[in-house]
Amino acid sequence: MDDDRFRLLVQGVLDYGIFMLDTEGRVASWNAGAERIEGYAAEEIIGRHFSVFYPAEDVAAGKPVRELEIAVAEGRLEDEGWRLRKDGTRFWADVVITALYDERGELRGFGKVTRDVTERRAAEAALRESEERFRLLVQSVQDYAIFMLDTGGCIASWNAGAERIKGYAAEEIIGRHFSVFYPAEDVAAGKPVRELEIAVAEGRLEDEGWRLRKDGTRFWANVVITALYDEQGRLHGFGKVTRDMTERRNAEQALRERRRLVGHLVEAQEVERRRIAWDVHDESIQSMVAVGMRLQLLASRLPEPHASAVSGLDESVSAAIGRLRGLVSRLRPPELDRHGLVEAVSAYVEEVAGRWGLAHSVQDDLTAEPSPEAAITVYRICQEALSNVHRHARATRVAVSLSTVDNGTLVRITDDGIGTAGGDAGAGHFGLVEMHERAEAAHGWLSVRSAPGEGTAVEFWLPLLPDVPELEP
Ligand SMILES: Nc1ncnc2c1ncn2[C@@H]1O[C@H](COP(=O)(O)OP(=O)(O)OP(=O)(O)O)[C@@H](O)[C@H]1O
Ligand SMILES: [Mg+2]
Incomplete structure (x- = not known):
């Protein structure tokens, strides 16, 4: 590319301020990007010292001059920091200064490339802030133990819930292996290590079981282990969320026990009702039916008015049998068995x-x-x-x-x-x-x-x- 076209290219670039300084640091050329970012037209700025771009405190501290010295000493210098626009407002600049030499090796000046990265910086700050807020949230959660393990299973972070549930303060537990939370028999059976292996193989693992508090007491835990990967897909460690389910488990057991008892009671009641129903049916009703038949026989043989009196007795007995049958069927509905x-x-x-x-x-x-x-x-x-x-x-x-x-x-x-x-x-x-x-x-x-x-x-x-x-x- 010949010099003219190269000059045109540089001049047209809008996203970067690209300009030259002479050996003293005075602006020697200017492009469209520099005008857009810094606000000066070429004729306003050419010939002026580049320290006008620096905030007063940087100028007072000799920063512009020092940056040129470093560029001379090391060939180039990169810096991020506040710079001034023509109207006095600040922008966050990414600056590269390169020392330029001619064929004879003599310093001819400096090339300077400036980018306005204010927005990127704001986005980064916002991200940092939201990460910070998220970290605070996680740290202050009380109901869940939320913590990280490194790839080897050693504890890397700790939150308030973990301290509450497990009883360890952060400084006591960070760096120790998470198998301290498992009962000895689980550790002997290799369970902690196996859980990490499953989390790696399947992405996550959920488990319920006994875990140990610092004081050696046990609690019934619901545990979720998630494998964490960085942007390059490398295993970074594990996230672990643990809940103390002891109370819920006790409540569930109490409920189960209550159901079992009520179940027994209801069953015993039915058995008893059935037994009474059978007894009433087999003994009382049968013998009353027999009594009824005798009364009928007797009535047919007796003269009046005795026959009517005995028939009346027979009717009472039949009515009583009817009521007893009703009782039996309420105690043990016969249709249920039959139909x-x-x-x-x-x-x-x-x-x-x-x-x-x-x-x-x-x-x-x-x-x-x-x-x-x-x-x-x-x-x-x-x-x-x-x-x-x-x-x-x-x-x-x-x-x-x-x-x-x-x-x-x-x-x-x-x-x-x-x-x-x-x-x-x-x-x-x-x-x-x-x-x-x-x-x-x-x-x-x-x-x-x-x-x-x-x-x-x-x-x-x-x-x-x-x-x-x-x-x-
Ligand atoms: N079908 C219904 N229509 C209107 N009110 C009802 C009905 N079923 C229940 N109730 C009301 O709910 C109350 C509780 O019913 P529940 O069966 O527990 O007790 P109860 O019938 O009063 O006594 P028990 O069943 O122990 O002999 C009743 O007292 C009644 O006020
Ligand atoms: Mg009722």
């Missing part, structure tokens, strides 16, 4: 709603028959819900629907009554409590929805298969 759930519920609704003068319907959308235990639970909850409709709702109709949803049996009992007041019915009211407990003991749920004047909907769901019992660690 299945829908028939049993239908028969019950038919009987009681008819007696109470309620319009009624039973909708059957079951596609799977629930287990005998679940069927009993459904039946009992329906009984209790219907008795509530009768006693409290002042309804004109009641509807029961059964369907198979989500691998379970969903049952809805709705009335068009006054609605429940909501909240706790208080002492001496066990119906709703028992309904909830029965549903939960069967690993399902129950909810009561009601708005004043809009009736009540009791809805519950029981799984078709009881949960697989959770493994105890």
Whole structure:
């Protein structure tokens, strides 16, 4: 390229201020970029000393002159710092000064390339600030232990939550290997190292288990380890987030235990009811039937008025048998054993709603028959819900629907009554409590929805298969 074209190129560049200084540091040439960045036109600045670009304090400290000296001594000099525009405003400049020599090796002056990097600097500062804020956030989090491990598993950072949960202060623990958090048997089994290997292989690892506090006590931890990579894709270390789940675990265990107990109770109650039902059926009813037959026989042989008196006795016995049969079927609905759930519920609704003068319907959308235990639970909850409709709702109709949803049996009992007041019915009211407990003991749920004047909907769901019992660690 000849000199002219080269000169044109340099002059046209807008993004860089490119200009020459003579050996004394006076501006000897100027380009469009320099005019744009520094604000001087060529004729205003050529011949002036380049220290006009420096803030007063830098000039007082001799910085412009020193920069030329360094450029002479070392060939070039690079600097970042504040510079002044013509209007006195500052910009953050990236400056390179190069010493220029002629063929004979004599210093001819300096080339100077200046870039305005104010925006880049602002962006970097913003990034630094947001990183700083993020660091503060992480450090102050109390509920989670959040810390870093280096590639070898030694602790590299620590936060307030880690101190709270594990009991170590930052200065006690940083630099130590994270296997100190694991019980001896886990360390012996190589678990800490294996967890890091899995995190590397799969990106992350989640684990629940016992961990040690500084004082040697154990807590039940939920742990997530994430492998951290730098921009070049090299493993940089690990992020570790640990939660103390001891309380939640205790609460879950208490709940499981409660369910187990309620389950036993409900089962014992059913067994007892069945036994009483059988006893009443096999002994009381059978012998009363026999008594009835004898009375009929006797009446046919006796003269009046004795025959009528004995017939009257026979009628009383029959009425008593009818009431006992009703008791037996409430204790142990025979339809449940013989015909299945829908028939049993239908028969019950038919009987009681008819007696109470309620319009009624039973909708059957079951596609799977629930287990005998679940069927009993459904039946009992329906009984209790219907008795509530009768006693409290002042309804004109009641509807029961059964369907198979989500691998379970969903049952809805709705009335068009006054609605429940909501909240706790208080002492001496066990119906709703028992309904909830029965549903939960069967690993399902129950909810009561009601708005004043809009009736009540009791809805519950029981799984078709009881949960697989959770493994105890
Ligand atoms: N279908 C309903 N319509 C209107 N109110 C209802 C209905 N079901 C329940 N309630 C209200 O909710 C309260 C609590 O019901 P729950 O079955 O727990 O107790 P209870 O029926 O009063 O007594 P218990 O069932 O122990 O004999 C009832 O007292 C009643 O006020
Ligand atoms: Mg009740």
